[in-house]
Amino acid sequence: MAEKTMLEAVHDAMFEEMKRDERVIVMGEDVGEGGVFRATEGFVAEFGPNRCVDTPLAEAAIVGVAIGASLNGILPIAEIQFADFSHPAFDQLVSEAARLYYRSNGTWNCPITVRMPYGAGIHGGPYHSQSVEAFYAHVPGLKVVCVATPHDAKGLLKSAVRDPNPVIVLEHKKAYRLYRQELPDEDYTIPIGVAELKREGSDISLITYGMMMHHSLKAAETVHEQDGVSVEVIDLRSVSPWDKARVLESVKKTGKALVVYEDNFTGGFGAEVAATIAQDGFDYLDGPVTRLASPDVPIAPFAGELEDFILPNPEKITTAIRKLASY
Amino acid sequence: MVSVKEIPGAMGLEREQLLDLYYKMFLSRTVAQRERMLNRLGKGPFAITGEGQEATQVGATFALRPGHDWVLPYYRDIGVAITVGQTPRDLLLALLSKSEDISSGGRNMPSHFSEPKLRIVSGSAPVSTQLPHAVGVAFAAQLRGSDEVALVTTGDGGTSPGDTHEAMNFAGIHKCPVIFVVENNGYAISVRWSQQAAVPDVSVRAAGYGFPGVTVDGNDVLAVYGAAKEAVERARSGDGPTLIEAKTYRMVPHSSDDDDRRYRTREEVEAWGKKDPVVRFQKWLEEHDLVDRRKLDEIQQLAAEEIDEATEYAENAPKPAPESALERVYAD
Amino acid sequence: MTAVKEAPAALKLSDEQLLEMYYKMLLARTLSIRQRLLQRMGKGAITYSGEGHEAAQVGTAFALRPGTDWLYTYYRDIGVVLTIGMTPAEVLTGFFATRDDVNSGGRNMPSHFSHKRLRIVSQGAPVATQCPQAVGTAWASKLRGLDEVAAVYFGDGATSTGDWHEAMNFASVHKAPVIFVCEFNQYAISVHYKKQMAVENVALRAQGYGMPGITVDGNDVLAVYEAMTDAVERARGGGGPSFIEAKTYRLVPHSSDDDDRRYRTKDEVESWSARDPLVRFARRLNEMGKLDERREKEIAERVASEVDEATELGEGGARPDPESALRPVFVEEKGS
Incomplete structure (x- = not known):
C-alpha cells in the first residue's frame, strides 16, 4: 500500500495501463513535458515520444485523431488541458465518437479515453473552471465519469482505458492534491456506472x-x-x-x-x-x-x-x- | 514647407514618437515585472506576462489609431494594451481583481484585456477564439463604410486551432480590414514550434487565403512597426488582410504556474536575453543620438513612478462585492 | 493545373485494369442514376450522388490496396466505394435503409458509407470531421510500423472548416501516411468556390503545412490515378501526407432535396456535361484501341444487369425491426 494524491493516482493509472498494454498511448498539449498538472511526468523517458505525444494546440484534432487511431489498433488517452477547452472538440465528441458505433450498426467502435481536468475553486476564472459533465452526459454513446478521490480516479481511469466505448474522465482539479489516500499495490478497476x-x-x-x-x-x-x-x-x-x-x-x-x-x-x-x-x-x-x-x-x-x-x-x-x- | 530630415531606419517616425515607442515598451516591461513580483508576494493568485515580446506588441499596435481602430489581444499583450491607452493602474487592478478592474470587474483572469472606450475587445482563454471575432469586427467596419481596422494577435500555438483557419479564410474572401499578428515566441507553453507546425515560417499560410504574409524580426520594434504600418494602410484602403509573423521569444515562464526549466535550457533563455528588444531599441536610440543618459533616466523614472503609484492604488482599491458575482449575466 | 504528361504509372496499367476502371466509373454512374430514379418513385427518402465525379473517385481509389489501406469517404463517393469493393447491393441497401444494410442497418443516411472488412470507416454528416480521424488512423499505422495508408475524401466546402486545418497540420507535423483528396466541384451546395476561398487552387494551401499539394484535372481518370499513385507511394515510403485537388463538377443537384437551377445556369451545367469524364474516358480508350463498340456494349449490359439485381435485392431486403432502434448504443462487452 502506498499513499497517493489523486494526481499521482491518475499518473499511475496511465503509467500502469501503458505498461500493461502497448497499444495505450497518451496525447495532448504539453503532455510530453509532463502536462500542465504533471500527470504525465516521466512518460516520455519511460515510453518514448511515440507513446506520449505532444500535439498541436488544436482540440478537434486531438479528439478526431484519437478516434481514427482507435480504429486502427491504438488505444489513445487524449488529454484536454482543461475541460473548458473541450468545446472546440464538441463536434468530434458528440457527432463522431458518440455516434460511430450506433450509426455503423455496431461495426465500428471507438475505444478512446478523453481526460479533462474540470471544476472550480482554484482561481481559474471563467475558462479554467467549468463543469462540463451535463453536456456530455446528455449524449448517448458517451460514458462520463467524475472522479474526486485518488482511489476512484485510478480505478475508473483504468476502466475507461479498457472500455470499448468512448469514455470522458472528468478529474476535479481541486481534488488533485487535496489529500493522500492509501491505494492497493495490485491492479484494480472500478466499474463505470456504480455509485x-x-x-x-x-x-x-x-x-x-x-x-x-x-x-x-x-x-x-x-x-x-x-x-x-x-x-x-x-x-x-x-x-x-x-x-x-x-x-x-x-x-x-x-x-x-x-x-x-x-x-x-x-x-x-x-x-x-x-x-x-x-x-x-x-x-x-x-x-x-x-x-x-x-x-x-x-x-x-x-x-x-x-x-x-x-x-x-x-x-x-x-x-x-x-x-x-x-x- | 520646411523639410524635416528623416531619421534613417525610423520608418518615418519622428523623435518624439520614437521616444514614446520606447516609453511604452519600457512601461510594458515594468508592469509585467511588477505583476510577477506581486504574484510572488502572494498578492494576486495568477500572473501571465510576455517580457521579451514588447517590440512585437508595441511596434504593431503603434501603427493603429488608438480608440478608432480595434484591438483583440491575447493574454500576453500588456504592450498592446499599454499602447492603445490602458494604464498600469488598469492592469494592476485586473491583476489584483479589484472592483474597479475595467477589463472584467474581477471576473476574468488578469491580462485578459478589455475596454470598450479604447476598442479593446474582451478575450477568453481558449486559444484563438478572438480571431473570428476580429474578422467580424473588421467585416462590420467594412459593411458600415468606416475606415476602422482591427488588429488581432495570437501566439504560435494559436495558429493550430481551427478557429484561426476559419478566420483567415473568411477575411481573405471578404477582404476584411484586419491585421493578424502571430507573436511566434517558439513555444506553446512547453510545445516547440517544430511540434506545432511542419513549416519554418507560418506566414507562408497567408498565400493559401489569398492575402500577403510576412515574417519579421519580432525583437526589432521598427521592423514590426514598418510591417504593421503597411498592413494597416492596406486594410484601411480596402485591400484586405495581412498576416504578420513576428519571431520573438518569451523571456519568462508561460505564467506564474509554469516552470520553464522543464522544457528549455538556461543557455537558450540567456541567449535570447542578449536580444532583449527593450535594450536593443534603447541602444538604437542612443546610436542615433536621440537620447542621452539623462533622458533615459527621466523616462525610466517616469515609468517607475507610474508603476509605484498604480501598485499603491490597486492594492488599496476595494475588492468586488461578493454578490456582484450574480450580476450582468444578461444585458438589460 | 499540373498537366499529366505521359502518365508513367497510368501507362503501366494493363488493358484489363483500364477496362476495369471504365467499368467502375460506369457502374458508379448507373447506380447513382438508379438511386435518384428510385427516390423520385418514392422508394427512398433521400439520395446523394456525384455524377461527374467518377474520374476523381475511381482514379484515386484505384491506386489503393482494397482491404489494407483505409478510406474515409464522404457522401458523394459511390465511385470510391465501388472501386474498393463494395457491391451495388451494399450501396442500395443503404439507400433502402434495410435491416441488413452493411453501412448502418438503416441508421445513417444513404451514401454515408461504412464497410469494416474493406476498411471504409463510417462517416458523419458534419463536413470534414473525417479528416482528423483519417489522420489518426494513418498515424496509428505509422506508430505500429505498418505500411497501410489512409485516403480521406471531401469537397471544396470542407476546406473551410477548422477540422480540415487541424487535420492537415497534425498530419504534416507527425508525417502521417494520409492522402487528402479534395473533389473540387466548385459548389458547396449552392455556394460557389469564390465565396468559399480567396484562391483559385486550394492545393496552394498544402505548402503552408509543408506537404506537397497538386491540382489535377479531376475529369481525367488517368491523370487522377497518376497523382494518387505518387501520393500513395510517398505516404507508404514514409514521406508523409499529400494533398490532391481534383477539379471536377457535379452534374446533378446536391441531393434529391436540392434544386440546382437556383444557383447555377443551365449553360454552365451543359458546358461541363460536354466534359463528362465517362464519355471522355470511353473516347480515350477507344482511341487507344482498348475499347470497341462490342466491349462497350458488353460492359454496359453487365452494369445494367448488376444494378437491376442490386435494386431487386435492396427493394426486397428485410425492414429493420423498429425496436432495434434502441441498439447498439454501447459495446456491451469487450469488443476490440
Missing part, C-alpha cells in the same frame, strides 16, 4: 459527485454533531451511465433527497437525478427533492470573493440539509 456510499445515514440521502462530495461529507459531519441529523452521502462517480438503483434504494430508506452539484443550477446533471427521484421514488418521499448548485452565472469569476460566493460549500450544504431535515 459509492461514502457515508451511511438514515435521515437524508445526499447525492453528489466531484468536489461537492468532499464538501458534502464535511457538512454531513457538522449536522451529525450539531443537530443529530444522519445524512447518507452517495458519490455517483459516474454520470453516464449513472447508478439510479443505488440512489433510489437510499431514498427509499431515508425518504429525503438532497442533490448537490457544482455546475449551474439549471440543466445541471443534478436536475436529472432529482427528476428521476421525483418520478420513480415519489412514494418514498417525505420532503421536496432538493437541489443545491451554483447559481446561473458563468463559472467561475476570477476574484476569490466572487468565486467563493457562487460555489456551493460546506456551509451552504449544511443550511440546505437543515432546511430539508425540518420537513
Whole structure:
C-alpha cells in the first residue's frame, strides 16, 4: 500500500495501463513535458515520444485523431488541458465518437479515453473552471465519469482505458492534491456506472459527485454533531451511465433527497437525478427533492470573493440539509 | 514647407514618437515585472506576462489609431494594451481583481484585456477564439463604410486551432480590414514550434487565403512597426488582410504556474536575453543620438513612478462585492 | 493545373485494369442514376450522388490496396466505394435503409458509407470531421510500423472548416501516411468556390503545412490515378501526407432535396456535361484501341444487369425491426 494524491493516482493509472498494454498511448498539449498538472511526468523517458505525444494546440484534432487511431489498433488517452477547452472538440465528441458505433450498426467502435481536468475553486476564472459533465452526459454513446478521490480516479481511469466505448474522465482539479489516500499495490478497476456510499445515514440521502462530495461529507459531519441529523452521502462517480438503483434504494430508506452539484443550477446533471427521484421514488418521499448548485452565472469569476460566493460549500450544504431535515 | 530630415531606419517616425515607442515598451516591461513580483508576494493568485515580446506588441499596435481602430489581444499583450491607452493602474487592478478592474470587474483572469472606450475587445482563454471575432469586427467596419481596422494577435500555438483557419479564410474572401499578428515566441507553453507546425515560417499560410504574409524580426520594434504600418494602410484602403509573423521569444515562464526549466535550457533563455528588444531599441536610440543618459533616466523614472503609484492604488482599491458575482449575466 | 504528361504509372496499367476502371466509373454512374430514379418513385427518402465525379473517385481509389489501406469517404463517393469493393447491393441497401444494410442497418443516411472488412470507416454528416480521424488512423499505422495508408475524401466546402486545418497540420507535423483528396466541384451546395476561398487552387494551401499539394484535372481518370499513385507511394515510403485537388463538377443537384437551377445556369451545367469524364474516358480508350463498340456494349449490359439485381435485392431486403432502434448504443462487452 502506498499513499497517493489523486494526481499521482491518475499518473499511475496511465503509467500502469501503458505498461500493461502497448497499444495505450497518451496525447495532448504539453503532455510530453509532463502536462500542465504533471500527470504525465516521466512518460516520455519511460515510453518514448511515440507513446506520449505532444500535439498541436488544436482540440478537434486531438479528439478526431484519437478516434481514427482507435480504429486502427491504438488505444489513445487524449488529454484536454482543461475541460473548458473541450468545446472546440464538441463536434468530434458528440457527432463522431458518440455516434460511430450506433450509426455503423455496431461495426465500428471507438475505444478512446478523453481526460479533462474540470471544476472550480482554484482561481481559474471563467475558462479554467467549468463543469462540463451535463453536456456530455446528455449524449448517448458517451460514458462520463467524475472522479474526486485518488482511489476512484485510478480505478475508473483504468476502466475507461479498457472500455470499448468512448469514455470522458472528468478529474476535479481541486481534488488533485487535496489529500493522500492509501491505494492497493495490485491492479484494480472500478466499474463505470456504480455509485459509492461514502457515508451511511438514515435521515437524508445526499447525492453528489466531484468536489461537492468532499464538501458534502464535511457538512454531513457538522449536522451529525450539531443537530443529530444522519445524512447518507452517495458519490455517483459516474454520470453516464449513472447508478439510479443505488440512489433510489437510499431514498427509499431515508425518504429525503438532497442533490448537490457544482455546475449551474439549471440543466445541471443534478436536475436529472432529482427528476428521476421525483418520478420513480415519489412514494418514498417525505420532503421536496432538493437541489443545491451554483447559481446561473458563468463559472467561475476570477476574484476569490466572487468565486467563493457562487460555489456551493460546506456551509451552504449544511443550511440546505437543515432546511430539508425540518420537513 | 520646411523639410524635416528623416531619421534613417525610423520608418518615418519622428523623435518624439520614437521616444514614446520606447516609453511604452519600457512601461510594458515594468508592469509585467511588477505583476510577477506581486504574484510572488502572494498578492494576486495568477500572473501571465510576455517580457521579451514588447517590440512585437508595441511596434504593431503603434501603427493603429488608438480608440478608432480595434484591438483583440491575447493574454500576453500588456504592450498592446499599454499602447492603445490602458494604464498600469488598469492592469494592476485586473491583476489584483479589484472592483474597479475595467477589463472584467474581477471576473476574468488578469491580462485578459478589455475596454470598450479604447476598442479593446474582451478575450477568453481558449486559444484563438478572438480571431473570428476580429474578422467580424473588421467585416462590420467594412459593411458600415468606416475606415476602422482591427488588429488581432495570437501566439504560435494559436495558429493550430481551427478557429484561426476559419478566420483567415473568411477575411481573405471578404477582404476584411484586419491585421493578424502571430507573436511566434517558439513555444506553446512547453510545445516547440517544430511540434506545432511542419513549416519554418507560418506566414507562408497567408498565400493559401489569398492575402500577403510576412515574417519579421519580432525583437526589432521598427521592423514590426514598418510591417504593421503597411498592413494597416492596406486594410484601411480596402485591400484586405495581412498576416504578420513576428519571431520573438518569451523571456519568462508561460505564467506564474509554469516552470520553464522543464522544457528549455538556461543557455537558450540567456541567449535570447542578449536580444532583449527593450535594450536593443534603447541602444538604437542612443546610436542615433536621440537620447542621452539623462533622458533615459527621466523616462525610466517616469515609468517607475507610474508603476509605484498604480501598485499603491490597486492594492488599496476595494475588492468586488461578493454578490456582484450574480450580476450582468444578461444585458438589460 | 499540373498537366499529366505521359502518365508513367497510368501507362503501366494493363488493358484489363483500364477496362476495369471504365467499368467502375460506369457502374458508379448507373447506380447513382438508379438511386435518384428510385427516390423520385418514392422508394427512398433521400439520395446523394456525384455524377461527374467518377474520374476523381475511381482514379484515386484505384491506386489503393482494397482491404489494407483505409478510406474515409464522404457522401458523394459511390465511385470510391465501388472501386474498393463494395457491391451495388451494399450501396442500395443503404439507400433502402434495410435491416441488413452493411453501412448502418438503416441508421445513417444513404451514401454515408461504412464497410469494416474493406476498411471504409463510417462517416458523419458534419463536413470534414473525417479528416482528423483519417489522420489518426494513418498515424496509428505509422506508430505500429505498418505500411497501410489512409485516403480521406471531401469537397471544396470542407476546406473551410477548422477540422480540415487541424487535420492537415497534425498530419504534416507527425508525417502521417494520409492522402487528402479534395473533389473540387466548385459548389458547396449552392455556394460557389469564390465565396468559399480567396484562391483559385486550394492545393496552394498544402505548402503552408509543408506537404506537397497538386491540382489535377479531376475529369481525367488517368491523370487522377497518376497523382494518387505518387501520393500513395510517398505516404507508404514514409514521406508523409499529400494533398490532391481534383477539379471536377457535379452534374446533378446536391441531393434529391436540392434544386440546382437556383444557383447555377443551365449553360454552365451543359458546358461541363460536354466534359463528362465517362464519355471522355470511353473516347480515350477507344482511341487507344482498348475499347470497341462490342466491349462497350458488353460492359454496359453487365452494369445494367448488376444494378437491376442490386435494386431487386435492396427493394426486397428485410425492414429493420423498429425496436432495434434502441441498439447498439454501447459495446456491451469487450469488443476490440
